[in-house]
Amino acid sequence: MANPVVETVNVTKTYNRGKPNEVTAVKDASLKINEGSLVVLKGPSGSGKTTLLSLIGCQTKPTRGEVIILGKRVSKLPEKFMSLHKRRHIGFIFQHFQLIAGMSVLDNIVLPLIPEGISPKERRKRAERLLEQFNLVHRRQFKVSHLSGGEQQRVAIARALINNTCILLADEPSAHLDSRLTSELLDHIKQLKKSGHTILITSHDPIIYQNPIVDQVFEMKDGRIISS
Amino acid sequence: MILHPWILGLIIGHSALLLVFSLGVINAWQIFRGWDYNSAEEKQFLLEKKTYLVSTVMKFALLIQILMLFLFEMAADELANVLPGAMCAVGTLSSNSYGFSLLNLKIVSFFVYFIWLMINYLDNQIESYPLVRKKYLVLMLIYPLAVAETILIFMFTFDLDPSVITSCCGSVYNEGSEGLGGSLSGAPAGFILPLFFSIIILLLLNRFVFNRRDTEKKGLGNFLEFPLWIAFFITAIVVIISFISTYVYEILSHKCPFCFMGTEYHYYGVALYLCLFVATATGIAVGLLETIKQPETLKEKARLLQKKMNTVSLWGMLAFVVIGFLPFVTYYIKTGRLI
Numbered sequence: 273m274a275n276p277v278v279e280t281v282n283v284t285k286t287y288n289r290g291k292p293n294e295v296t297a298v299k300d301a302s303l304k305i306n307e308g309s310l311v312v313l314k315g316p317s318g319s320g321k322t323t324l325l326s327l328i329g330c331q332t333k334p335t336r337g338e339v340i341i342l343g344k345r346v347s348k349l350p351e352k353f354m355s356l357h358k359r360r361h362i363g364f365i366f367q368h369f370q371l372i373a374g375m376s377v378l379d380n381i382v383l384p385l386i387p388e389g390i391s392p393k394e395r396r397k398r399a400e401r402l403l404e405q406f407n408l409v410h411r412r413q414f415k416v417s418h419l420s421g422g423e424q425q426r427v428a429i430a431r432a433l434i435n436n437t438c439i440l441l442a443d444e445p446s447a448h449l450d451s452r453l454t455s456e457l458l459d460h461i462k463q464l465k466k467s468g469h470t471i472l473i474t475s476h477d478p479i480i481y482q483n484p485i486v487d488q489v490f491e492m493k494d495g496r497i498i499s500s
Numbered sequence: 501m502i503l504h505p506w507i508l509g510l511i512i513g514h515s516a517l518l519l520v521f522s523l524g525v526i527n528a529w530q531i532f533r534g535w536d537y538n539s540a541e542e543k544q545f546l547l548e549k550k551t552y553l554v555s556t557v558m559k560f561a562l563l564i565q566i567l568m569l570f571l572f573e574m575a576a577d578e579l580a581n582v583l584p585g586a587m588c589a590v591g592t593l594s595s596n597s598y599g600f601s602l603l604n605l606k607i608v609s610f611f612v613y614f615i616w617l618m619i620n621y622l623d624n625q626i627e628s629y630p631l632v633r634k635k636y637l638v639l640m641l642i643y644p645l646a647v648a649e650t651i652l653i654f655m656f657t658f659d660l661d662p663s664v665i666t667s668c669c670g671s672v673y674n675e676g677s678e679g680l681g682g683s684l685s686g687a688p689a690g691f692i693l694p695l696f697f698s699i700i701i702l703l704l705l706n707r708f709v710f711n712r713r714d715t716e717k718k719g720l721g722n723f724l725e726f727p728l729w730i731a732f733f734i735t736a737i738v739v740i741i742s743f744i745s746t747y748v749y750e751i752l753s754h755k756c757p758f759c760f761m762g763t764e765y766h767y768y769g770v771a772l773y774l775c776l777f778v779a780t781a782t783g784i785a786v787g788l789l790e791t792i793k794q795p796e797t798l799k800e801k802a803r804l805l806q807k808k809m810n811t812v813s814l815w816g817m818l819a820f821v822v823i824g825f826l827p828f829v830t831y832y833i834k835t836g837r838l839i
Contacts, residue, residue, distance in 0.1 A: 281540070282540075284542075333548075333549075334540075334545065335542050335545060336540060336541055336542045336545070338540045347540065347545075348537070348540075348548070348627075348628070350548070350552060350624070350627065351552060351629050352624075353627045422687050431536065455531060
């Protein structure tokens with residue numbers, strides 16, 4: 273039996289606690305994701321998918337409950353240790369890519385390596401490998417703002433993988449892609465799964481969650497996981 | 501009270517720090533009472549957020565409190581210009597009964613705050629907040645020091661009267677005068693110097709002989725650091741007043757431990773005291789760090805810090821001896837005799 277790489281136990285996240293605009297985005301969410309599996313969180317907009325993904329991705333802390341990544345209770349870690357854990361083990365692909373527009377493809381990809389103190393030579397070496405893998409070699413020095421949506425998507429994936437992370441989280445990765453690019457994205461995801469990555473995707477796109485490569489689908493509604 | 505920028509600075513500075521400290525202590529009490537690391541409840545998450553804020557704020561507040569010791573000396577030196585009879589900080593401090601009490605309290609606080617900062621530093625190095633309750637307990641225990649400091653600063657500054665003639669350092673630190681200053685100035689070099697160097701030798705023996713043996717004895721050796729460094733600090737102060745000052749001023753009757761902190765002496769005293777305070781604080785820390793045994797990750801970090809403190813304290817002590825005895829050596833080489 274595979275080991276759970278990601279686990280959440282009764283996780284709740286409330287924003288604006290005690291204020292009139294208080295909202296509980298995730299309620300008592302519990303899930304387990306095994307090593308090397310591809311899991312999709314599906315649900316309508318506002319169902320809490322992105323918040324749950326952010327909690328698993330150590331972007332934010334829960335209001336209550338536990339998030340356990342690779343056996344470590346990350347929800348209990350002080351900020352600096354949580355950031356360290358995130359940098360070393362989790363790659364995150366954001367819905368709007370969050371690339372730095374004024375910087376080149378290469379510079380965007382190597383960015384997560386800088387706080388790790390990795391030498392420029394090693395940074396370049398790792399980046400070159402990913403540029404090749406994602407067919408971006410010819411775009412190396414292009415500013416990301418000059419790239420197409422599909423290319424930006426690939427840069428975002430490369431950046432998420434540069435730290436040799438074993439967990440990859442993607443927030444609505446097909447939201448801005450046409451069907452051809454979505455199929456290309458699925459090919460990349462397939463490759464990553466084959467290479468042993470544990471992948472968690474939020475999506476309400478049937479092309480993604482109905483794809484046979486997906487191992488498990490969790491459905492969310494009003495902040496709760498209603499089925500798996 | 502004299503309306504002087506330094507006095508206003510001291511009052512406002514201490515009041516602001518006490519306010520921050522008080523808020524820190526209120527939060528420290530909440531954290532101390534409610535802390536349950538294993539809980540995944542909302543209350544614990546809020547406390548974890550709070551401890552991050554409180555420890556950061558207190559770190560800066562206590563660092564400033566430490567700096568206040570030096571600012572206080574500078575203020576006292578500056579105020580000597582408006583107090584009749586005063587020549588340097590000694591005149592200001594001895595112009596009322598609170599001056600030296602405040603200075604002594606500030607010296608004690610310096611070491612206590614340093615220890616808290618060290619505990620805080622260690623706690624922030626480990627993922628599981630192992631020292632949270634202890635560090636906030638210590639913070640609450642040292643709070644009265646900050647309160648006493650602020651009360652004394654008010655009493656001291658409000659009691660400063662420019663119409664009252666105060667004593668100058670020459671009369672306070674004079675072998676013939678009564679009181680602690682006179683006794684310290686009159687400490688015979690034939691007694692205090694051998695005692696001072698004996699303590700240094702004991703410290704070095706403890707470091708390089710005792711501490712290289714097996715773990716149990718090493719632990720005991722580290723515990724000994726604490727009383728030895730306290731003894732080092734006290735004897736060093738006596739050596740400064742009774743011996744070093746004579747060769748700095750090259751006058752037998754002038755033994756002021758403050759005058760040489762000014763521009764006329766190229767801030768010689770600042771360098772001297774800085775070495776003494778740093779060496780003592782880090783030396784005391786070596787002994788205290790020995791008490792940390794659990795958990796293993798914390799112990800490892802404590803040992804690493806202990807090593808660094810070891811090095812800093814030894815270099816600090818060496819620098820103190822070199823800087824302190826430089827005027828004596830220079831004088832002896834120049835004249836071929838002693839004062």
